[in-house]
Amino acid sequence: MTWQEKAAKAGWTPPGAGWHPGLRESYLYDRNVIAEIQRAAREGIYDIRGFGAKRRLPHFDDLLFLGASMSRYPLEGYRERCDTTVTLGARHAEKPLELKIPITIAGMSFGALSAPAKEALGRGASEVGTSTTTGDGGMTPEERGHSKLLVYQLLPSRYGMNPDDLRRADAIEIVVGQGAKPGGGGMLLGHKISDRVAEMRTLPKGIDQRSACRHPDWNGPDDLEIKIGELRELTDWQKPIFVKVGATRTYYDVALAVKSGADVVVVDGMQGGTAATQDVFIEHVGIPTLPAVRLAVEALQELDMHRKVQLIVSGGIRSGADVAKALALGADAVSIGVAALIALGDNAPELEPEYERIGSSAGYYDDWQAGRDPAGISTQEPELAARFDPELGGRRLANYLRCMTLECQTLARACGKSHVHNLEPEDLVALTVEAAAMARVPLAGTAWIPGG
Amino acid sequence: MSTAVAAFDLAETPLRALNQHLHDLAGTSGAQIRVSNPSGAHAVACGIDAEIEVDIDGHVGYYCAGMNKLATVRVHGNAGSGLAENMMSGLVVVDGSASQYCAATAHGGLVVVHGDTSLRCGISLKGGEIVVRGSVGGNSMFMAQAGALVVCGDAGEALGDSLYEARIYVRGSVASLGADCIEKEMRDEHLAQVADLLERAGIGEEVDAGQFRRYGSARDLYTFKIDNAGAY
Numbered sequence: 001m002t003w004q005e006k007a008a009k010a011g012w013t014p015p016g017a018g019w020h021p022g023l024r025e026s027y028l029y030d031r032n033v034i035a036e037i038q039r040a041a042r043e044g045i046y047d048i049r050g051f052g053a054k055r056r057l058p059h060f061d062d063l064l065f066l067g068a069s070m071s072r073y074p075l076e077g078y079r080e081r082c083d084t085t086v087t088l089g090a091r092h093a094e095k096p097l098e099l100k101i102p103i104t105i106a107g108m109s110f111g112a113l114s115a116p117a118k119e120a121l122g123r124g125a126s127e128v129g130t131s132t133t134t135g136d137g138g139m140t141p142e143e144r145g146h147s148k149l150l151v152y153q154l155l156p157s158r159y160g161m162n163p164d165d166l167r168r169a170d171a172i173e174i175v176v177g178q179g180a181k182p183g184g185g186g187m188l189l190g191h192k193i194s195d196r197v198a199e200m201r202t203l204p205k206g207i208d209q210r211s212a213c214r215h216p217d218w219n220g221p222d223d224l225e226i227k228i229g230e231l232r233e234l235t236d237w238q239k240p241i242f243v244k245v246g247a248t249r250t251y252y253d254v255a256l257a258v259k260s261g262a263d264v265v266v267v268d269g270m271q272g273g274t275a276a277t278q279d280v281f282i283e284h285v286g287i288p289t290l291p292a293v294r295l296a297v298e299a300l301q302e303l304d305m306h307r308k309v310q311l312i313v314s315g316g317i318r319s320g321a322d323v324a325k326a327l328a329l330g331a332d333a334v335s336i337g338v339a340a341l342i343a344l345g346d347n348a349p350e351l352e353p354e355y356e357r358i359g360s361s362a363g364y365y366d367d368w369q370a371g372r373d374p375a376g377i378s379t380q381e382p383e384l385a386a387r388f389d390p391e392l393g394g395r396r397l398a399n400y401l402r403c404m405t406l407e408c409q410t411l412a413r414a415c416g417k418s419h420v421h422n423l424e425p426e427d428l429v430a431l432t433v434e435a436a437a438m439a440r441v442p443l444a445g446t447a448w449i450p451g452g
Numbered sequence: 453m454s455t456a457v458a459a460f461d462l463a464e465t466p467l468r469a470l471n472q473h474l475h476d477l478a479g480t481s482g483a484q485i486r487v488s489n490p491s492g493a494h495a496v497a498c499g500i501d502a503e504i505e506v507d508i509d510g511h512v513g514y515y516c517a518g519m520n521k522l523a524t525v526r527v528h529g530n531a532g533s534g535l536a537e538n539m540m541s542g543l544v545v546v547d548g549s550a551s552q553y554c555a556a557t558a559h560g561g562l563v564v565v566h567g568d569t570s571l572r573c574g575i576s577l578k579g580g581e582i583v584v585r586g587s588v589g590g591n592s593m594f595m596a597q598a599g600a601l602v603v604c605g606d607a608g609e610a611l612g613d614s615l616y617e618a619r620i621y622v623r624g625s626v627a628s629l630g631a632d633c634i635e636k637e638m639r640d641e642h643l644a645q646v647a648d649l650l651e652r653a654g655i656g657e658e659v660d661a662g663q664f665r666r667y668g669s670a671r672d673l674y675t676f677k678i679d680n681a682g683a684y
Contacts, residue, residue, distance in 0.1 A: 217557070230518050
């Protein structure tokens with residue numbers, strides 16, 4: 001079978017197919033726009049989906065490293081050390097998190113993900129010495145058991161929140177917002193509310209569950225400072241406390257988080273994934289990860305807190321190059337969500353016939369809200385979840401994390417750095433005027449940083 | 453069972469020492485602790501996991517008795533925001549009034565406020581029970597999932613907005629009901645529940661369960677329906 005035949009069988013239309021001389025597609029009303037208007041007219045409600053922003057955005061791809069040359073020594077690959085360790089939360093916590101690699105697993109709920117998928121995230125992360133994070137649905141014994149380092153999220157919904165799990169956690173993350181939907185609450189549609197999920201969330205089974213978007217017991221940064229104080233007292237000042245924000249007014253949000261007493265600030269750019277959110281929210285709210293990193297670092301430097309309060313950046317981290325660039329701009333670590341699910345087996349080409357059956361295709365599948373994931377990851381259907389092998393998934397995730405770490409070290413050594421944290425903005429140039437302005441690094445071949 | 457009362461004067465002793473002492477009692481029972489000069493301090497007696505009794509003489513700030521398990525905590529004064537937030541079990545009693553988000557997200561236990569509470573009493577309640585001898589502010593029981601609120605006085609605006617399965621009983625007036633919250637019939641089981649809660653709050657003699665009206669979820673917003681778009 002030719003690739004064109006395969007593509008046709010998969011229902012994919014290659015660019016140019018169906019082209020007729022004289023028929024011109026509108027840029028403004030392209031076929032996707034037309035299809036969405038038709039869908040909205042048919043269904044009368046917004047489109048809900050998973051995944052992150054799909055539009056083209058300025059990103060780490062628009063930056064390049066300047067390797068070592070006459071005036072800089074590179075390090076020998078594989079022979080000279082290039083460390084990757086990260087300590088998170090030493091500002092106030094008696095027991096900071098010690099990570100072996102600068103890549104963590106972002107918060108994803110049991111409910112959004114199946115129990116074996118959560119287990120695989122724990123297995124993979126633990127194998128390479130990094131942390132996983134709970135989500136909007138509480139902590140399951142499986143994920144606590146399989147995660148050496150587990151960050152427990154305190155979300156507006158407070159589903160399953162309890163002091164025993166707080167004390168069992170290795171760190172606490174107060175979620176103010178996430179990049180896919182800054183200002184929005186969680187969402188879990190009825191078909192994913194199984195008996196176990198319903199019980200953990202104290203909700204009737206099968207309802208369309210809307211999580212709150214604001215915390216129930218604090219408003220604004222002055223309250224947050226008191227809330228953080230309570231969490232420290234509750235856990236005897238042992239656990240690092242993270243504050244996670246979706247990237248919007250990032251400079252101010254980071255400064256306020258630091259002033260509220262956070263040990264670690266997590267900034268999630270608009271490319272950050274979600275299990276279920278309105279498409280209009282995913283595509284139209286927030287700023288990209290690229291300017292968010294820079295704004296966050298500026299706020300930390302302004303307060304003389306850079307490297308004292310750690311910065312974790314997420315939203316579209318896919319490769320060791322993305323990791324290295326985020327660190328060079330000043331992040332202490334990054335987080336992955338969507339990429340971790342892909343490493344587990346989401347959107348696998350082997351499942352193409354099954355994706356077709358549910359109206360999607362490998363490489364496009366984003367209906368994580370629907371609970372019909374043939375890979376057994378974003379589902380609560382026991383038969384689908386049982387297909388997913390948590391040991392194999394864990395190995396794949398560990399492989400992927402190792403690969404990204406090696407890539408990041410490769411770039412750091414090329415720039416002559418003995419620790420990935422020694423990468424700096426001076427190692428970077430931008431390929432586009434937009435990226436140069438957002439990251440505040442010069443356009444390649446010039447000394448020009450637009451806007452500043 | 454120890455009967456000696458341990459005394460903590462927060463004018464002399466740091467809050468950290470008090471809370472550490474309370475946490476070190478985890479798994480024990482019977483201890484009695486008396487706290488003086490709280491002076492509006494935040495997070496007093498939070499995170500207890502022991503069948504003990506704590507009496508606080510004076511006013512407390514935010515999050516007093518936060519996430520309490522098993523303990524009885526009595527505030528002989530007023531309480532600030534987030535009293536007994538996310539409480540799991542036990543009893544928290546305030547002689548005076550409590551500010552916003554009283555018993556927010558509480559999963560269990562009983563909170564008794566002898567005065568009034570401010571806005572959002574019982575917000576996102578998950579099984580806890582609340583008895584307020586006075587009145588509650590607006591948006592009380594917003595998105596409350598399970599548990600019960602008994603209000604002997606009046607309720608402010610938007611009571612029970614986006615309510616799930618929690619029950620609300622009000623003796624006085626209700627300024628307005630929130631989206632998807634409706635008045636429901638008071639059946640024998642509900643009379644019995646109110647009488648039991650008033651009894652456990654220690655005001656069973658003084659307040660007649662027969663005078664309360666019941667409010668609950670119409671369950672119209674449980675699934676997305678475009679015809680309800682105006683209510684979301």
